[in-house]
Amino acid sequence: MTPGTGSPGAVVDVSNVCWSEHLPPLGRHFPLLRRLFLVLDAWREQYGAGAPLGLVADDSLLRSLLPEDSRRLRQLQREAGAKGAREVRFVPHADPEFLRLARERGWYVVSADQFVDLRRSEPWIEQQPERFLSWSTDVGSKAGHARVRLRPSGIQAVPAHKVSQAIEYKELKHVQRLDPKNREHVRILRSHWRCTARGCDKAMRWPDRLLDWPSVSRSGRAVCDCGALLEELGPRGVTRMFVVSDAMAADLPGGLSAGEFMRFPVSLGDAVQLGRGTLSHGINLGADELRPPLGVKRVSRTHLTVSLEDSSGNPQVYAVDLGSGNGTVLLRGGSTVERRLEPGERVAFGEKDRLVLGGTVTLRISGQRHFTGEQASLPELGGSGGGSTLLS
Numbered sequence: 001m002t003p004g005t006g007s008p009g010a011v012v013d014v015s016n017v018c019w020s021e022h023l024p025p026l027g028r029h030f031p032l033l034r035r036l037f038l039v040l041d042a043w044r045e046q047y048g049a050g051a052p053l054g055l056v057a058d059d060s061l062l063r064s065l066l067p068e069d070s071r072r073l074r075q076l077q078r079e080a081g082a083k084g085a086r087e088v089r090f091v092p093h094a095d096p097e098f099l100r101l102a103r104e105r106g107w108y109v110v111s112a113d114q115f116v117d118l119r120r121s122e123p124w125i126e127q128q129p130e131r132f133l134s135w136s137t138d139v140g141s142k143a144g145h146a147r148v149r150l151r152p153s154g155i156q157a158v159p160a161h162k163v164s165q166a167i168e169y170k171e172l173k174h175v176q177r178l179d180p181k182n183r184e185h186v187r188i189l190r191s192h193w194r195c196t197a198r199g200c201d202k203a204m205r206w207p208d209r210l211l212d213w214p215s216v217s218r219s220g221r222a223v224c225d226c227g228a229l230l231e232e233l234g235p236r237g238v239t240r241m242f243v244v245s246d247a248m249a250a251d252l253p254g255g256l257s258a259g260e261f262m263r264f265p266v267s268l269g270d271a272v273q274l275g276r277g278t279l280s281h282g283i284n285l286g287a288d289e290l291r292p293p294l295g296v297k298r299v300s301r302t303h304l305t306v307s308l309e310d311s312s313g314n315p316q317v318y319a320v321d322l323g324s325g326n327g328t329v330l331l332r333g334g335s336t337v338e339r340r341l342e343p344g345e346r347v348a349f350g351e352k353d354r355l356v357l358g359g360t361v362t363l364r365i366s367g368q369r370h371f372t373g374e375q376a377s378l379p380e381l382g383g384s385g386g387g388s389t390l391l392s
């Protein structure tokens, strides 16, 4: 296409790009700004340097990014205003905003998101799927040389009836009840999983991999909530398990939490957002299936990010409040002194500490060690012994 002669523009879903595991560094669930520049380069190469661009990001992205990336993104916004070449907007909830811009201007949307929850309010998504561009990365022969290409994101109509539930929920064991002596169960805990079933909510929300735990069939296989068998993606590496519970419920002896309604894993190098509603980079604590406490409504749509990062050779958990409406409070181990996190403040977080979101939901790191010896060093998981699991 020729620049400057009415080339179509594009609106870029900046959060979605920065979080994409299909852009280098591949497979890492952590928001990185350099992914945006790779996508912008690909856009200019394929659609011309003159094709206009609008960048729209959630406010929460600025707080999820590492500080240097956040500064650079703000700088990009200032430069865009000065040069007028492209616009950069930050809004509380980006999806409806850039879909509206793209609809009004007849532009492309650059996002790997499937926008399942917005299909009704924006019916053109299914009518014009060619206007939705995602990306792929060709790693190539030269080491370190990755080539990013834009391509149709493959929007498909959402079937009126969802995939039938092949396996009843009640037959499934949830991860809390997994048997650490069972070889298949241990493998489930130590792997990444993906659902590829058409029409599955989770497959559309998390096309790269599940961010929560799979369920387990009676025969010990990893199963999605939609009933489909999951595809195994490979080992998780160093992983910490997080426990979410009702802050109003009392603690039980032995480090257990009453009112627990959710467990999820985070692996080294990854970050996961916690919030309420459909979150493509995170976990919906308000999902009906979890039976969350009523107070979960005080949790913001994008409330908190937790990440597991390398700190001088040791895995360290960090938490960042994303500017939540009702705030996040940190309780250091054993202490009753509460400290409210500043929006965007990164705090190191340990096994004895607790975070309380919106005054109603408690987050802690599980003491359970399904990942002892940091499994990379384990040659092969035996039926017993080698892959030992300590419950403490």
Ligand SMILES: [Zn+2]
Binding pocket: 195, 196, 197, 200, 201, 202, 203, 224, 225, 226, 227, 228
């Ligand atoms: Zn599924």
